[in-house]
Amino acid sequence: MQLVVGRIGRPHGLRGDVSVEVRTDEPEKRFVAGAAVATDPASAGPLLIESLRWHSGTLLVRFEGVNDRNRAEELRGTMLVIDSADIPPSEDPDEFHDHQLIGLAVLTPDGERVGEVSDVLHQGQDLLVVRRGKTDVYVPFVKALVPIVDLDKGILVVDGPAGLLDPDAIV
Structure with missing residues (x-):
């Protein structure tokens, strides 16, 4: 089963950065430079995270090959997903995904x-x-x-x- 961990929002700046609406309680594990992220629709990805940073409470991400605002705008609304089988079970019996x-x-x-x-x-x-x-x-x-x-x-x-x-x- 695919789980949505983020949604690509509007472009930020001119060099291809995009805002990401985070939909995971562990963004530090899901969004890491060098990681490949699957997409929905699948035709948009996978996307390789080149860099990321937080700006005024918003996650800004630059994906490899997305080098301008027009390409970033094409990704707007794309869901970033992971396979639930890739998430290890919690060691805490009172913690659930x-x-x-x-x-x-x-x-x-x-x-x-x-x-x-x-x-x-x-x-x-x-x-x-x-x-x-x-x-x-x-x-x-x-x-x-x-x-x-x-x-x-x-x-x-x-x-x-x-x-x-x-x-x-x-x-």
Whole structure:
């Protein structure tokens, strides 16, 4: 399974640098000078990272062979991806990679299935996006609210206050 680790944004300057919207919690491992990065669409890559730097909180990357603003603009919107099989498992039993959580069934402490994890957001605090029918609810991914994650069974348990999993509740 391919995992998106970044999205190429607008060009920066005239020499082919691009901004990258980082979509991984480990950018220092995913974006390294000399590394080849697969792309979606595949026809855009793979791209070889020539150099990178942070500028005002934005990752700026120069790819080999992308030497001007026009070529950089052609890459805009391209997703940078890695194969989930290339990610080693965590040694911490309470640490999970996003791809391990997406697709897990969400249960209440009583065993009632209430949805499925459709995404994980990293916005200061990790949030599980739980798909409930046609709506999403957001659950902070903390041990107090998500006491059980069982990858082998394909489930996680959400034990939160009343209304946490109700998309119509005002909490």
